[in-house]
Amino acid sequence: MNAVLDHPPATPDLEAVKRRQQATWASGDFAVIGTTLQIVGESLAEAVDLRAGERVLDVAAGNGNATLAAARRFADVTSTDYVPALLDKGRARAAAEGLAVQFQVADAEALPFPDARFDVVLSTFGAMFTPDHRRSAGEMLRVLRPGGRLGLANWTPEGFIGRLFKIVGAHVPPPAGVASPALWGTESHLAALFGGQAAQIRCERRVFNFRYRGIAHWLQVFRDYYGPTHKAFAALDAGGQQALQHDITVLLEQANTGGVSSLVVPAEYLEIVVTKR
Numbered sequence: 493m494n495a496v497l498d499h500p501p502a503t504p505d506l507e508a509v510k511r512r513q514q515a516t517w518a519s520g521d522f523a524v525i526g527t528t529l530q531i532v533g534e535s536l537a538e539a540v541d542l543r544a545g546e547r548v549l550d551v552a553a554g555n556g557n558a559t560l561a562a563a564r565r566f567a568d569v570t571s572t573d574y575v576p577a578l579l580d581k582g583r584a585r586a587a588a589e590g591l592a593v594q595f596q597v598a599d600a601e602a603l604p605f606p607d608a609r610f611d612v613v614l615s616t617f618g619a620m621f622t623p624d625h626r627r628s629a630g631e632m633l634r635v636l637r638p639g640g641r642l643g644l645a646n647w648t649p650e651g652f653i654g655r656l657f658k659i660v661g662a663h664v665p666p667p668a669g670v671a672s673p674a675l676w677g678t679e680s681h682l683a684a685l686f687g688g689q690a691a692q693i694r695c696e697r698r699v700f701n702f703r704y705r706g707i708a709h710w711l712q713v714f715r716d717y718y719g720p721t722h723k724a725f726a727a728l729d730a731g732g733q734q735a736l737q738h739d740i741t742v743l744l745e746q747a748n749t750g751g752v753s754s755l756v757v758p759a760e761y762l763e764i765v766v767t768k769r
Contacts, residue, residue, distance in 0.1 A: 504669035509623040510601070512667075514574055517621075520722040523555035523581040524713060532616050532645050532700055532761070533557030539696070539765050540643040542567055546611040551632055552600045552618025556582025556593075558643075562614065563591040570610075572598035573618070601627045608637040616645040617761075620676035623667075629685040633768060642686070642766040648677035648697070651760030652747050657720075659743060663736045664724045677762045692767040702757040707744045710755055711737060 536558055542548065544566035550559040555578050559571035563586060571586075571593050573579050579595045586593045598604055600615075600622050613632045622628035632642055647653040654674045666672075675681040679695050686693060704710040714721045721740075725733050750756030 504623070504667055506623045506670070509667050509670055510599075513621065513623065516719040516723045518575045518577060519719050519726075520717040522575075522578060522717065522719055524717040526555040526557060526578075526581075527585075528702070529616065529700065530557045530560070532698075533559075533561035533614075535698065536614060536616060536643045536645050536763060537561040537565060539694075539763055540612055540614070540641040542612055547609065548612045548614060549603075549605070549610045549635060551598075551603070551613060551615040551628075552621065553582060554578050554616075554618060556585055558614040558616045558645075559593055560585060560589065560591065562612070563593050564589075567612070570594045570596060570605075572596050572600075572603070574599050601631060603631045603635050605635045607634055608640075609635050611637060611640050612643065613640070614643045617647060619644065620646045620673045623670050625671055625675065625681075625685060633686065633689050633766075636768050638768055639691075640768050642764075642768065644676070644682075644762075644764040644766075645698075646676040646762050646764065647674060648760045648762050649674040651677070652702070652743070652757050653759050653761075655743055655747075656740065659739045660720060660724045660736070663732060663739070664727050677760075679762075682762075682764060682766075686766045689769055690766050691769045692765075694765045696763045697760055698763050699758045699760055702755070702759055703750070704755040704757075706753075706755050707741055707748070710744060710757075711740065 542565050546567045548562040548567040548569045550571045553559050553571040553573045556571055562569045571582055576597050583595050600619050601624055613636050619628050715725050747757045748755050
C-alpha cells in the first residue's frame with residue numbers, strides 16, 4: 493500500500509505551536525522594531541474611517557501602533573496581546589501622550605469579549621501570525637458588530653518580509669502542517685476567511701519602508717530584537733548562523749534602494765478593510 497496512506501501526516505498541535513510562538517514574540521524586544529511601524533497604524537485608522545467615540549479593539553497589538561492611532565482619534569480603545577511585556581510598552585507610550593486606553597492580556601484565538609462588542613477591530617502584523625487562521629478570523633468577526641469594520645495590515649508573500657520568512661524557514665523549518673502567516677497577505681485567503689460574513693472586502697497594496705543605517709545595523713537590530721529572527725539565529729550553530737546571515741544579507745542588498753550610505757528597504761503589505769454584514 494502507498495506509504496503516504498499508511499502514515500498520514502500528523503495533525504499539528506496548534507496549542508503547542510502557539511506556546512512556542514508566544515515565547516518567540518516575548519523574546520528579544522519587538523517594541524524596538526514596532527515603534528518604527530507607527531505609520532502603518534495611522535494609515536489603517538484612516539482606511540477604516542475611524543470615528544471619535546467608536547469602540548475599538550486592537551488584536552495582537554504588540555506595543556500599540558494601531559492602538560495609539562485609534563486613541564489619537566478619540567476612540568474608546570481596548571488594546572490586547574498575549575505577551576504582557578509588549579502591552580506594558582504600549583501602556584507606557586499611551587501614558588506619555590496622555591491617551592486613555594484599556595490594556596488587556598488576550599489570545600487572538602479566544603478573545604474574552606461578548607459578541608458584537610466593538611464597532612472597529614484592528615490588527616497590524618499581528619493576527620496574521622496566529623497558528624489557527626480560521627479561529628482567529630472567526631473571533632475577530634464575532635466580537636465585531638454587524639456593519640462594523642475590520643482593518644488589517646498583513647505582509648504579502650511576495651514582499652520583503654514574505655521573502656525574509658522564506659529564507660528563515662529554509663534554515664529553521666516551521667512546524668509541519670501549520671499554514672504560513674504570509675497567506676494573510678493574499679486576497680484569496682482573506683476571501684476564504686471572511687467572505688462568508690462580509691458585506692465588502694477592500695484590499696490595497698501598500699509599502700512600508702524600513703530605514704536603517706546600513707545592512708549591519710538592520711542585521712543587529714533584527715537579530716537582537718525581532719522574535720522570529722532572534723529565535724532562528726539562536727537555534728543554529730555557528731555555521732548555520734553564518735549561512736543565515738549570508739542569505740539575509742543578499743536579500744537586503746537586492747532590496748536596498750538607499751544607496752551605499754544607507755539602507756532603505758520597501759516592504760509590501762496588504763491593507764484590508766472588511767465590513768461585516
